[in-house]
Amino acid sequence: MASPEQCAIEEPEADSQAPAYLGTATYSPEDNKLRFYPFARLSKEDYQRAKDAGFSWAPRQELFVAPMWTPARENLMLKWCGEVGDEDRTLMERAEDRADRFDGYSERRSQEADAARARVKSISDGIPFGQPILVGHHSERRARKDAQRIEDGIRRAVKLWDTSEYWERRAAAAKQHAQYKERPDVRHRRIKGIESDLRKARKNEAEAEELGRLWAAEDLDLERAQTLAHRGYFSVKESGQQWGTSAYTLLTRTDNPWSVEALAATAIRLYARNLAHARRWIAHYENRLAYERAMLAEDGGLAADRFDIQPGGQVQVRGEWLNVIRVNRKEGRIVSVTTDSRYVRVKGIEEVRDYKPPSAEQAAAVRSVTKKPPLANYPHPGAVEMTQAEWKGTHADYKGTREAGQGARQAGFFRPELQGRDELQEHGRHRVRTVVKGGALVSVFLTDAKIVQPPQAAEAQEAAG
Structure with a gap:
């Protein structure tokens, strides 16, 4: 958008008058x-x-x-x-019309290819089998022309047959594409895409509403106006200019600067338009979601809707049975499952074709494996000291948690290991905060947060026993 x-x-x-x-x-x-x-x-x-x-x-x-x-x-x-x-007209009706047109193209190309082949045959039938071109004979010129016509005719026939097959494949593909778009799993993925677009449109709506309110504030001064111009960039196309001038430049330029009141009036009109623009997208996405969800329900929904998927069970994805490690929900609905697949672990719920519920032992085993150990915060060798503000200010891509202590699981899947992990083996299994520093993953101790000691190794062994 x-x-x-x-x-x-x-x-x-x-417009001076409405056109016909x-x-x-x-x-x-x-x-x-x-x-x-x-x-x-x-x-x-x-x-x-x-x-x-x-x-x-x-x-x-x-x-x-x-x-x-x-x-x-x-x-x-x-x-x-x-x-x-x-x-x-429905999507399938248009696909059938398109397939009919392609079938017509294919049939005509096939007829033209047969006609070209027939012309070649009529020429070759007049030449005795094995008859060479007699060099110097009066028939040489005609014989060479016939040979060239035969070669050109064969090439044309082969090309037309290839074109006929191409249009035949296009005709089949037109119907297959329409059927593919109506599949429940494809429709579900389309719904997820529309939901993502709807969230972005609502974010744009909230931003336009907030910026419009800030520009309309009665106590707006030059400093706050410059801050708003930085935050929400827009440009104004002045009379006689080919390109627009940024709002910040209009406020700060020495030659004929705009007043705060004039720019605020322009910004209010802009964000009012942006707000209406975002709301039209929101209404459009909501209508599309209502339609797609109704069609999905009419088609019987997803295959996975029949199952109560639980950790420890097995799901069938593309003919392969995978163990369910975690069930991922959003707004109360299952959107994906985390499996023990070798490569792509998270599978969309629309990919699930069948399900086997777990036994009590399997469910208990998965719960014990997936249960996260306690998050500790204590001074230890190799830890980087940080404040809570510094921790919150660190980008999410450069911070996280890792398991440490006896029984800790390795990160796996090409994720970097914690530096100095072996030095924490005297404790039981726990988690520590981590950051990327100097190209390595190191643990963190928050100096202004509550100290939380890790479990003792003996306690961890007793619990495991």
Whole structure:
């Protein structure tokens, strides 16, 4: 989704009168595409405008199609058509029409190939088998032309047969693609993608709402305005300029700087537009989610919805049975499972085809293995001393936890090991905070946090026994 914040502010041109409608427009939630059916041939200016908006002409269907819905494209359709209706034809119906066209292409290419082969045969039938070209004879010129026509004809026939097979494969692929998009696992992955886009749109909405409120504050001064201009970048296209000027530059330049009030008024209008823009995306994503979830439920849902997956059980993914180590949930729903797969351990719930529940012993064994040891915080050799503020300020990619002490499990999966791990073997199994320092992973002691001693080795041995 392109954010209007990245574009210069430019007031839209007001139309003096509403134009006559140019056609009808439809939207299909199946493929998230807008389609425009013109009443007549578009003018050069309208065609260029449709092309600039992302529409492309489909000559066989006699319509313009956009690869996805956007507010700008919908605005154009509302202006040209008055409303955007629902697409009457389903994805499978369009795929069948496309397959029929491809079958027609394949049949015509096959007929042309047979005709080319027949012409070659008619030439070769007039030449006795094994007859050489008689050099110097009056028939040499015609014989060489016949040989060239035979070679060209064979090449053309082979090329046409290849083209016929190509269109035959395209026809089969058109139906397979439509069937693939309707599969429950593919639809579930599409739902997860839409949910991710919805979260981003809501984040944009919250940011636009907050920045608009801050710019509208009554006690806004120059210093706070400069801070806001840094935080939420936008540019203003002034009269006679080709490019926009950043808000911070407008406030700080020595030649004709803008006042805080003037820039605040512009920023308020911008973030009001951004807020409306984000809310249109939110409404669009919510409608798509409602449609996709309804279709998924109508198709019977996922195969994994029939199972109560628990750690210790086994799931079948792509024909392979894997042990479930952890069940990952979001908003109460299972989204993935962590398995003992050799390479990709986390499997999406849509990949699960079958399930075997665990026995009581298997479930207990998994719980004992996956249970995290206590997190300790104590001074020890090799530990880096940090404050809680320094720890929170460290980027998440450079900090974490590792197991240490007797019975500690190795990180595995090419993850770096803790430096000085052997020196902590006198304690029982526990976890310590870690950071990356000097290219090595070292343990951390928070000096201003509560000291938490690790369990004793003897206690760990008794517990294990």
